[in-house]
Amino acid sequence: MTTDPVLDTPPASLKPTAASAVEEEPTFMLGSPMAIVDGVSFSSGDNWTNWANTLSATPERLFYPNTLEDLQVIIREATENKKKVRCVGNGHSWSGTAVTQDYMVSINNMSKIDMPVKGEDGGWTVTIEMGVEVKELDEFLRKHDPPLALASNVMPTDIRYGGILTMGCHGAGLDSRSVSDTLTEITIVNAYGELHIYSEADDSEAFNIACINLGLLGIVYNATLKLTPMSQYRLRAIDSYEPLASYFQGGSEGGLKLKELVLSNDSTEILYWPHDKFLQTDKNKHFWLKQWKRTQDPAESHVLEKYKDQAPTVDHPAFAAFKVGEVVKEIPDTLHFDVTGEGEGTGETKLFDASAAFKLLPDFSNFVECFNELLEKNYEFSTSQFPERIMTCLEVRFVRASRKLMSFFYDAQADEEEAVYCVINVLGARDTPGFVEYSQDVLAGWIDKYNAKPHWAKLWEQIPGVIPSLRREYKDRLAVLNRVRKTQDPFDMFVNDTWRPLLEERKD
Ligand SMILES: Cc1cc2nc3c(=O)[nH]c(=O)nc-3n(C[C@H](O)[C@H](O)[C@H](O)COP(=O)(O)OP(=O)(O)OC[C@H]3O[C@@H](n4cnc5c(N)ncnc54)[C@H](O)[C@@H]3O)c2cc1C
Numbered sequence: 001m002t003t004d005p006v007l008d009t010p011p012a013s014l015k016p017t018a019a020s021a022v023e024e025e026p027t028f029m030l031g032s033p034m035a036i037v038d039g040v041s042f043s044s045g046d047n048w049t050n051w052a053n054t055l056s057a058t059p060e061r062l063f064y065p066n067t068l069e070d071l072q073v074i075i076r077e078a079t080e081n082k083k084k085v086r087c088v089g090n091g092h093s094w095s096g097t098a099v100t101q102d103y104m105v106s107i108n109n110m111s112k113i114d115m116p117v118k119g120e121d122g123g124w125t126v127t128i129e130m131g132v133e134v135k136e137l138d139e140f141l142r143k144h145d146p147p148l149a150l151a152s153n154v155m156p157t158d159i160r161y162g163g164i165l166t167m168g169c170h171g172a173g174l175d176s177r178s179v180s181d182t183l184t185e186i187t188i189v190n191a192y193g194e195l196h197i198y199s200e201a202d203d204s205e206a207f208n209i210a211c212i213n214l215g216l217l218g219i220v221y222n223a224t225l226k227l228t229p230m231s232q233y234r235l236r237a238i239d240s241y242e243p244l245a246s247y248f249q250g251g252s253e254g255g256l257k258l259k260e261l262v263l264s265n266d267s268t269e270i271l272y273w274p275h276d277k278f279l280q281t282d283k284n285k286h287f288w289l290k291q292w293k294r295t296q297d298p299a300e301s302h303v304l305e306k307y308k309d310q311a312p313t314v315d316h317p318a319f320a321a322f323k324v325g326e327v328v329k330e331i332p333d334t335l336h337f338d339v340t341g342e343g344e345g346t347g348e349t350k351l352f353d354a355s356a357a358f359k360l361l362p363d364f365s366n367f368v369e370c371f372n373e374l375l376e377k378n379y380e381f382s383t384s385q386f387p388e389r390i391m392t393c394l395e396v397r398f399v400r401a402s403r404k405l406m407s408f409f410y411d412a413q414a415d416e417e418e419a420v421y422c423v424i425n426v427l428g429a430r431d432t433p434g435f436v437e438y439s440q441d442v443l444a445g446w447i448d449k450y451n452a453k454p455h456w457a458k459l460w461e462q463i464p465g466v467i468p469s470l471r472r473e474y475k476d477r478l479a480v481l482n483r484v485r486k487t488q489d490p491f492d493m494f495v496n497d498t499w500r501p502l503l504e505e506r507k508d
Helices: 068-081 134-143 161-167 204-211 251-264 303-307 331-335 365-384 435-450 466-473 475-488
Strands: 004-007 034-037 040-043 061-064 085-088 103-106 124-129 183-189 195-199 219-229 234-243 267-272 286-295 325-329 351-359 392-400 420-429
Touching (some): 040 068, 061 068, 068 085, 068 103, 068 183, 068 219, 085 219, 124 134, 134 161, 134 331, 161 219, 195 204, 204 475, 234 331, 251 365, 251 420, 267 365, 325 331, 351 435, 365 392, 365 420, 365 435, 420 435, 435 466, 466 475
Parallel strands (some): 061 103
Antiparallel strands (some): 004 034, 034 040, 040 061, 124 219, 183 195, 234 286, 234 325, 267 286, 267 392, 351 420, 392 420
């Protein structure tokens, strides 16, 4: 196939998005001339970095498709030239899942949103292409008549659905599980360039795998998500700064208190930073508690203004926008907030994030034990090389088990589906010395002690002994994934170095 170098500057739609425009290092280092193959533009030899600027790659071709037909052209090119293909959205992942030296496909121009549909059961769904950003869908659904929303979602608004769905991302909604758990249909272009529509009715096992497919079944074209009418309820967001001692004093008392709170809320989230005052080493004896409760009360505007000068004042730059208080908001307005500094979407502080989930005991005592140990370790880490390691933070959400096989909080026992999992994030500013080793050792400890599983999109590849442990724990699920995958990609076109060690069929 011949290609024509025709464009020497990227089309306007390929320029960095509003979010990346404010960054000192844009995700796509556009510079080399653009070429076109059968109407699909691509650049060659450009350097790609992820959002956090912790990963880079120089793919042979970086494609910018606009249509379904464009995706099929890319697959045909990859087949002819025997190349690997990995997609990329806004590069907000820390694992090497998007990385390839062959063909990288930016799905950012594929952002069509269909009109929402009301099903026979009265439930609403929407079909979207995978380049749609969280904020774009939120705004589209808000303007719909009737206004609609996703019941739960990831924290930032500048992440694309391709990344959210393939990686099994989640919000804080207890009953919402992962965003992929809300899918009713997903369409993927496989290694033959064919369109495969997956649905529960058609083949429930293949559909289950397709819902969290890790980018291994092909290029996801579009997906249909379940929605909630905004008129059904609003959320009362309650922020408080609680003494650690009231929940984390050990024993089962604190765990049971926390359990009562989590089960009574739509969503619950904990944030903790190790020092009481910014640039001082005194240990923080409080944690930030965010709770969301469903309410029929009308949404209020600007109510937090009245808490503006109320204690406590958080002087930590990453949390300076936090205010103690209560406010009723529409669903999408409560789900997103920023822990990377002032500003919209993901702010200016580039982070590392290692995250893992494990099942909570009926009295939540394993979480209380784990969090107490983590507080100590994090304080020790952050204080031992002060102030270089000052910007660390811990974050926790609680979700019911996912029903999707490849979710990192899937539960194999069907009757345990109502089990609650904690998802704990260990966060640090990107330049924090020693953070990767520290966070990966912490996760290794949780894998041993609590049978924790790491979030696929975050830091997990450096966890000591992670591959044998994941192969053991996901054994039956990897067998199902491989079975479905081999029908769609017998050539391993979509397998890169992140996934190969997990997928290889060997006796261990
Ligand atoms: C500040 C910040 C906050 C975050 N908060 C949360 C959170 O609240 N909850 C949570 O679960 N995660 C969270 N994450 C992680 C984030 O949601 C995931 O990393 C997500 O995958 C990023 O989406 P992206 O558009 O940047 O995708 P990328 O990182 O660019 O891609 C992720 C993966 O998706 C695959 N992919 C994308 N599109 C397609 C497609 N069309 N077909 C096949 N494969 C595709 C890529 O190959 C890659 O493997 C956060 C990340 C950051 C940086």
